[in-house]
Amino acid sequence: MTSETLEQGATRALDGRTRKMSTGRLGDRLFGLSAKGSGILLLVIMAAIAVFLIVKAVPALRADKANFLTSQEWNPDAAQSRFGIAQLTFGTVLSSVLALILATPVAVGIALFIAFYAPRRLADGLGYVVDLLAAVPSIVYGLWGLQFFVPKMNGVATFLHDDFGWIPLFGGDTVGGQCILTASIVLAIMILPIISSITREIFLQVPRANIEAALALGATRWEVIRMAVLPFGRSGMISASMLGLGRALGETIAVALVLGTASGISLHLLKPGGNTFAANIANTFAMAGKIGQSALIASGLVLFVITLLVNMAARAVISRRKEFV
Amino acid sequence: MAKRIEVSGLNAYYGKTRAIEDISMTIEPRSVTAFIGPSGCGKSTFLRTLNRMHEVIPGARVEGKVLLDDLDLYGPDVDPVAVRRVIGMVFQRPNPFPTMSIYENVVAGLKLNGVRRKAQLDEIVEKSLRGANLWNEVKDRLGRPGAGLSGGQQQRLCIARAIAVEPQVLLMDEPCSALDPISTLAIEDLIASLKDQYTIVIVTHNMQQAARVSDRTAFFNLAGPGKPGRMVEIDETNKIFTNPGEKATEDYITGRFG
Ligand SMILES: Nc1ncnc2c1ncn2[C@@H]1O[C@H](COP(=O)(O)OP(=O)(O)O)[C@@H](O)[C@H]1O
Ligand SMILES: [Mg+2]
Numbered sequence: 001m002t003s004e005t006l007e008q009g010a011t012r013a014l015d016g017r018t019r020k021m022s023t024g025r026l027g028d029r030l031f032g033l034s035a036k037g038s039g040i041l042l043l044v045i046m047a048a049i050a051v052f053l054i055v056k057a058v059p060a061l062r063a064d065k066a067n068f069l070t071s072q073e074w075n076p077d078a079a080q081s082r083f084g085i086a087q088l089t090f091g092t093v094l095s096s097v098l099a100l101i102l103a104t105p106v107a108v109g110i111a112l113f114i115a116f117y118a119p120r121r122l123a124d125g126l127g128y129v130v131d132l133l134a135a136v137p138s139i140v141y142g143l144w145g146l147q148f149f150v151p152k153m154n155g156v157a158t159f160l161h162d163d164f165g166w167i168p169l170f171g172g173d174t175v176g177g178q179c180i181l182t183a184s185i186v187l188a189i190m191i192l193p194i195i196s197s198i199t200r201e202i203f204l205q206v207p208r209a210n211i212e213a214a215l216a217l218g219a220t221r222w223e224v225i226r227m228a229v230l231p232f233g234r235s236g237m238i239s240a241s242m243l244g245l246g247r248a249l250g251e252t253i254a255v256a257l258v259l260g261t262a263s264g265i266s267l268h269l270l271k272p273g274g275n276t277f278a279a280n281i282a283n284t285f286a287m288a289g290k291i292g293q294s295a296l297i298a299s300g301l302v303l304f305v306i307t308l309l310v311n312m313a314a315r316a317v318i319s320r321r322k323e324f325v
Numbered sequence: 326m327a328k329r330i331e332v333s334g335l336n337a338y339y340g341k342t343r344a345i346e347d348i349s350m351t352i353e354p355r356s357v358t359a360f361i362g363p364s365g366c367g368k369s370t371f372l373r374t375l376n377r378m379h380e381v382i383p384g385a386r387v388e389g390k391v392l393l394d395d396l397d398l399y400g401p402d403v404d405p406v407a408v409r410r411v412i413g414m415v416f417q418r419p420n421p422f423p424t425m426s427i428y429e430n431v432v433a434g435l436k437l438n439g440v441r442r443k444a445q446l447d448e449i450v451e452k453s454l455r456g457a458n459l460w461n462e463v464k465d466r467l468g469r470p471g472a473g474l475s476g477g478q479q480q481r482l483c484i485a486r487a488i489a490v491e492p493q494v495l496l497m498d499e500p501c502s503a504l505d506p507i508s509t510l511a512i513e514d515l516i517a518s519l520k521d522q523y524t525i526v527i528v529t530h531n532m533q534q535a536a537r538v539s540d541r542t543a544f545f546n547l548a549g550p551g552k553p554g555r556m557v558e559i560d561e562t563n564k565i566f567t568n569p570g571e572k573a574t575e576d577y578i579t580g581r582f583g
Contacts, residue, residue: 209420213483215381217434217490218410227433231424 053301060294068298072264074280076295077288083295085277085302090265092276092303095180095255096248098269099187104241106188107195112225114196115203127200134193142254145186150258153177153185157270172268178260181269183276186254191244198243202236203229235318242314249307252278277303327354327524328394328493330375335389336553337370337379344370346553348389350543352494357516357525359535359562362545362577367554368528369417371545372496375526376412377405393493410438413487415497419479421471421486427454428467430482434490449489457485458515477508484515488523495519497527501534513538532578536566544574 063081066073071084110130114123154177161175210228219227230237256279260272281296288296330352337345345367352358360368373379374387377398391398398408413434421430431450432440440446450467454460459481463474471482480500487495497516501509516525516538529535535542543559558571569575 207420209416209418210422212378212381212416213420213422213486214433216376216378216409216414216416217437217486218406218408219437220406223437227437228422231422234424 050304053297053304056294057298057301058294060291060298063291064295074284074295077292081291081295085299087265088275088277088280088299089302089306091180091259091274092249092278092306094267095184095187095274095276096245098180098184099191099248100241100245102184102188103192103195103244104237107192107240107244108199108237110192110196111200111203112229114200116221116225116229127197130193130196130200132193134197138190138251138254141186141190142257145182145254145258149186150177150182153179153182157181161270169267169269172266172271174272175268175270176272178258178272179270180259180274183255183258183274184269186258187248187251190251190254191247194247195240195244198240199233199237202233202240206232238314238318242311245310246307249303249310250278251276252282255279256282327522329354329392330494330524330526331390331392332375333390333392335371335374335387335391337367337374337387338385339382340384343553345374346548346555348556350556350559352524352526353541354524355520355522356540357520357527357538358559359539359542360526360528360545361530361532361535361542362554362557363547364530365554366545366547368545369498370554371556372498372526372528373414375494375496376414377408378414380405410434410490411492412494412496413490413492415480415483415487415495415500417499418503419476419483421474421479421482423470423472425471426468427463427471427474427482430471431485431489433486438490453485453489454482456488456515456519457481458511459485475508477504477511480504480508480512481515484512488519492523494524494526497525499528499530502530509534532566536562542566544569544571544577546573546577 060076060081060083061068064076064083065080066082066084068084070086071082072087073082073084074087075081076083110126114126114130118126157175157177157179160170161172164170206229210232211224214224214227255276259274259276259279277299281300285293285296332351333349335345335348336343348371360372362368370379375391375398377387379385379387387399389399393408393412397403422433425433428450431453432446435446435449440449451460451464454463459478462478463469463482471479474482480503484500501512504512513534516527519525520540527535527538539562541559542562542565544557544565545554546557547553548555557573558565558569560570564570565574566578569578
């Protein structure tokens with residue numbers, strides 16, 4: 001603690017000195033101004049978007065006869081406007097978290113394989129393919145999910161329900177391919193490349209000295225990974241996962257295609273239907289009336305807040321052990 | 326626990342280039358052997374062949390024999406991981422694990438060996454840190470990051486980490502080259518006190534240091550420009566510095582080198 005404050009003090013003192021000594025060259029000044037300008041511009045744009053969303057959302061929130069936070073209905077354009085975000089929040093968070101749980105271990109596994117196990121040429125090829133996959137547009141994943149994966153999942157869903165129905169997640173009265181589980185798997189496949197390619201980059205940055213230290217203690221390859229690689233890459237892996245989670249939370253088209261109709265809040269992952277913020281907006285915005293659009297904007301605002309909270313939570317986790325790299 | 330090392334006909338390669346050529350020597354147990362010689366002559370390479378760390382570099386390989394007492398370390402059914410568990414190594418740049426606390430750094434090797442009992446770990450941590458002359462400086466902050474220590478303390482932490490598993494041999498590659506004179510002295514004292522228990526090999530570019538800490542000294546040199554490194558001679562440290570057997574050694578230690 002003391003050393004930190006000392007250091008800060010020293011930096012501050014130095015700052016003051018260099019500022020006095022600065023000759024104020026034109027290039028420095030221009031660069032400083034443009035950097036400052038970009039920063040301010042970014043904040044202004046963010047604030048403008050937020051203000052716009054809030055202004056547009058207010059009429060619907062005024063008209064809402066149901067509780068906006070707890071209602072599961074979504075009938076903003078009815079004579080008695082009633083809508084709430086409960087089901088959307090549930091569907092969004094459940095499908096995204098499930099996607100993250102499915103994708104992260106696989107993505108880290110792929111990254112480890114590429115960085116430490118695969119022979120050089122295979123590693124290069126695989127890395128290239130993973131980077132390419134990250135660039136595939138989500139409509140492609142959505143169509144693939146609907147045309148190819150959903151029919152396959154019909155059978156899988158029936159199987160899971162019949163043989164593992166005693167697990168509550170796989171229970172329920174009706175099951176089908178167009179369910180939250182299918183949507184989560186498609187989401188997981190979508191976010192896997194981005195998580196994998198970022199974690200791979202981080203693994204490749206582990207200092208050689210740390211790896212050699214572990215090897216010299218008699219660590220096997222897996223033990224080297226556990227001792228020197230994973231702890232070093234921890235904050236990077238969290239950031240990568242959060243990027244993936246952000247993409248899953250905001251994903252519109254793939255989820256809208258895969259899931260059919262809305263169905264209430266249910267933990268039965270195999271039950272057909274389900275809804276998320278983004279899918280709901282994509283499915284209903286075009287046909288929505290004035291209040292309907294305003295209600296969708298309000299829901300968008302909530303999604304924005306959720307994403308923000310997720311990012312802040314990730315930052316908190318990362319900084320908790322900051323002193324350890 | 327300290328064991329004798331007997332090397333014969335050892336060559337080491339990086340890809341197609343041979344870095345060291347035909348080295349044979351005996352390293353006595355419970356003594357300090359120093360390797361000296363101009364930089365680039367293969368001291369580090371040779372040291373790393375002694376605990377099979379050389380081969381972790383892609384394309385690197387070793388020919389020849391290294392006997393640890395009776396066991397050929399390069400024998401067909403010898404596991405390099407097992408070799409490294411009994412031959413510890415300290416590197417030129419201190420390399421504590423940055424994500425670990427001081428305590429965790431010291432027990433890192435023990436954890437690999439399956440030691441899990443808290444009381445036993447505590448005891449070994451104290452013993453190793455005392456052994457590395459670091460205990461008094463860090464005993465109140467064992468939970469703090471190892472990377473937060475000064476360079477000299479970090480290097481002693483790395484020594485504590487290496488001796489915590491009670492290796493049979495301790496290899497040190499220029500352990501003081503990144504340190505200030507006071508830390509260097511601390512580590513030299515440490516080496517002197519460790520030699521009752523361990524077989525110690527130390528690479529150093531500092532001839533006074535070799536003279537101060539070692540019982541025997543080996544002089545390495547390049548066979549010629551672009552040629553692999555070789556060992557010129559090995560003898561009692563006293564003899565090497567007062568009355569070396571080879572002209573090349575004499576030129577080197579008197580500074581008439583080149
Ligand atoms: N990782 C490596 N890859 C290829 N060549 C290397 C590597 N490390 C060392 N060498 C070469 O091997 C020779 C011996 O190096 P080294 O053992 O580090 O010498 P010293 O420790 O005596 O300074 C040098 O010519 C050096 O360039
Ligand atoms: Mg060297």
